[in-house]
Amino acid sequence: MIQLDHVTYTYPQAKHPALSDISLEITESSLVAIVGPSGAGKSSLCALLAGFIPHHFHGILQGRALVHGQDIANTPLAELVTHVGYVFQNPFTQLSGAKLTTREEIAFGLENLGVPRLEMAERVDRVIELFSLRDIANRSPYEISGGEMQRVALASIFVMKPRVLVLDEPTAQLDPLGARQVFEAIRTLTNTQSVTVIIVEDKTEWIATFADRVITLHEGRVVLDGSPDAVLTSPLLAEIGIRVSHYTQAARAASRHRLWPSELALPTTLDKAIDGFKRARKKYENLG
Amino acid sequence: MLIGFSARWPHLPVALFVFLILPLAVWGQLLRELGRTTLAVIFPFALSITLVQGFFYPGATHVIFSLGPFALKEEGLLFAYGTLGKILLLAGAGLLLLFSTHPADLILALVQHGFPNALAYIVVTAIQLLPHMQAKAMAIVNAQRARGLETETNLWRRSRALLALVGPLVFSALVDVHERALALEARAFSAPCSKTSLKELHDTREEALARWAIIVLSIAFIAWQIGGL
Ligand SMILES: Nc1ncnc2c1ncn2[C@@H]1O[C@H](COP(=O)(O)OP(=O)(O)O)[C@@H](O)[C@H]1O
Numbered sequence: 001m002i003q004l005d006h007v008t009y010t011y012p013q014a015k016h017p018a019l020s021d022i023s024l025e026i027t028e029s030s031l032v033a034i035v036g037p038s039g040a041g042k043s044s045l046c047a048l049l050a051g052f053i054p055h056h057f058h059g060i061l062q063g064r065a066l067v068h069g070q071d072i073a074n075t076p077l078a079e080l081v082t083h084v085g086y087v088f089q090n091p092f093t094q095l096s097g098a099k100l101t102t103r104e105e106i107a108f109g110l111e112n113l114g115v116p117r118l119e120m121a122e123r124v125d126r127v128i129e130l131f132s133l134r135d136i137a138n139r140s141p142y143e144i145s146g147g148e149m150q151r152v153a154l155a156s157i158f159v160m161k162p163r164v165l166v167l168d169e170p171t172a173q174l175d176p177l178g179a180r181q182v183f184e185a186i187r188t189l190t191n192t193q194s195v196t197v198i199i200v201e202d203k204t205e206w207i208a209t210f211a212d213r214v215i216t217l218h219e220g221r222v223v224l225d226g227s228p229d230a231v232l233t234s235p236l237l238a239e240i241g242i243r244v245s246h247y248t249q250a251a252r253a254a255s256r257h258r259l260w261p262s263e264l265a266l267p268t269t270l271d272k273a274i275d276g277f278k279r280a281r282k283k284y285e286n287l288g
Numbered sequence: 289m290l291i292g293f294s295a296r297w298p299h300l301p302v303a304l305f306v307f308l309i310l311p312l313a314v315w316g317q318l319l320r321e322l323g324r325t326t327l328a329v330i331f332p333f334a335l336s337i338t339l340v341q342g343f344f345y346p347g348a349t350h351v352i353f354s355l356g357p358f359a360l361k362e363e364g365l366l367f368a369y370g371t372l373g374k375i376l377l378l379a380g381a382g383l384l385l386l387f388s389t390h391p392a393d394l395i396l397a398l399v400q401h402g403f404p405n406a407l408a409y410i411v412v413t414a415i416q417l418l419p420h421m422q423a424k425a426m427a428i429v430n431a432q433r434a435r436g437l438e439t440e441t442n443l444w445r446r447s448r449a450l451l452a453l454v455g456p457l458v459f460s461a462l463v464d465v466h467e468r469a470l471a472l473e474a475r476a477f478s479a480p481c482s483k484t485s486l487k488e489l490h491d492t493r494e495e496a497l498a499r500w501a502i503i504v505l506s507i508a509f510i511a512w513q514i515g516g517l
């Protein structure tokens with residue numbers, strides 16, 4: 001579905017490449033998380049997948065990047081956006097600014113694609129149901145909460161039926177409640193729709209629970225790529241400055257005092273931590 | 289409106305206001321809003337025009353009453369009445385359009401009649417986003433104030449503080465514009481096909497007919513007035 005072969009990209013006038021020799025393939029896995037410290041190239045990778053690089057940001061792109069077998073560099077942006085949807089961090093700047101109600105806002109992309117009115121209304125109403133937006137469908141998109149706005153942004157992109165959704169820190173500017181609503185909306189998507197979600201996110205507990213694969217970027221390179229359990233417990237994370245889950249930290253400290261069962265991998269979530277500590281206690285009781 | 293302006297009969301603008309604009313406002317349930325705003329717009333004009341023209345209209349002879357060296361004259365009042373009538377009609381019609389049609393709907397109608405889409409978009413977003421930009425500017429001003437922008441007495445420091453105020457505003461506006469542009473791309477704004485619209489502006493045959501009738505009537509009336517000279 002997405003294939004990158006030795007992709008290196010340098011922004012205009014930049015000294016160092018933002019992406020260095022990246023090769024990866026994303027097939028039909030439903031949820032891929034991207035983590036990395038600030039400036040690692042996460043947003044640049046997203047921009048490349050959506051075609052903003054090289055169609056909006058010029059600069060030097062080397063290597064080959066394919067979406068659905070089509071070369072990103074040779075496919076017009078207007079066509080790429082129908083394959084790869086993009087949701088930004090700031091819910092506010094994503095509003096078209098031209099619509100009076102949330103329902104019309106969601107329809108904006110379809111209007112631009114020239115979808116006939118009847119089909120458009122049907123598709124819009126379907127995503128309104130899917131994302132539980134019925135209560136705010138007739139309100140102004142400017143008079144709803146940040147979490148609702150971001151769900152509208154998600155719906156506005158998903159209604160265009162992309163096969164891949166790229167979400168660049170979609171909850172970073174939201175309060176905890178708003179973030180939870182957006183996460184739930186993403187879960188609904190991956191559970192019920194056939195769409196691949198690529199999400200930049202630093203809430204590692206959430207990633208550990210829901211992602212199928214985690215890619216770690218550092219200085220424009222892929223440094224780790226694998227299952228959440230493997231990647232999120234790697235000692236490398238702390239070295240490059242990524243916040244590691246408290247459960248992992250606690251278990252790593254415990255294992256130094258041999259309070260963590262040696263045959264068990266370090267935990268990434270609360271549930272796994274509790275299981276591990278229970279097993280450790282049982283061991284001690286058997287010993288004593 | 290054209291009819292009202294080109295007419296030589298001074299009562300016509302007022303008559304049009306009373307018999308055309310007001311009934312339309314009643315029909316659209318906008319009478320109170322329209323009445324209040326029209327009065328607010330008209331009143332300062334009315335006062336100044338009546339006084340100035342009433343007393344000082346050049347060449348007026350029919351004195352109604354005099355107050356020391358000043359004399360209120362009939363021609364002046366008539367002129368003031370004629371002018372006010374026109375302003376009333378202009379304001380009434382303009383405000384009626386403003387109250388009855390949201391700018392976004394107006395632009396949608398224009399686009400459907402061939403107005404360029406990108407241009408229309410710029411106009412609508414400018415109207416819609418202005419209050420939000422103002423709110424943002426105020427938020428930054430307040431944040432800077434909370435850091436003591438105005439307590440500084442030294443001129444050099446104050447101008448530096450002012451720079452601290454302008455900086456974030458310009459920067460965030462630039463970042464916003466950039467992100468907005470990308471977000472629009474993501475919504476296929478530059479797709480080369482012809483656009484459709486979720487919202488239907490029902491333009492019935494009667495409405496189209498009415499539009500043409502208005503245009504034809506206006507042209508005919510102006511021609512008649514000019515020919516009548
Ligand atoms: N528009 C741009 N122009 C020039 N350099 C940029 C631009 N955007 C990002 N960069 C640079 O590219 C690198 C990667 O940035 P980015 O992809 O935004 O990282 P992340 O999203 O992981 O924080 C950084 O060094 C950053 O300064």
Ligand SMILES: [Mg+2]
Pocket residue numbers: 042043044
């Ligand atoms: Mg980023």
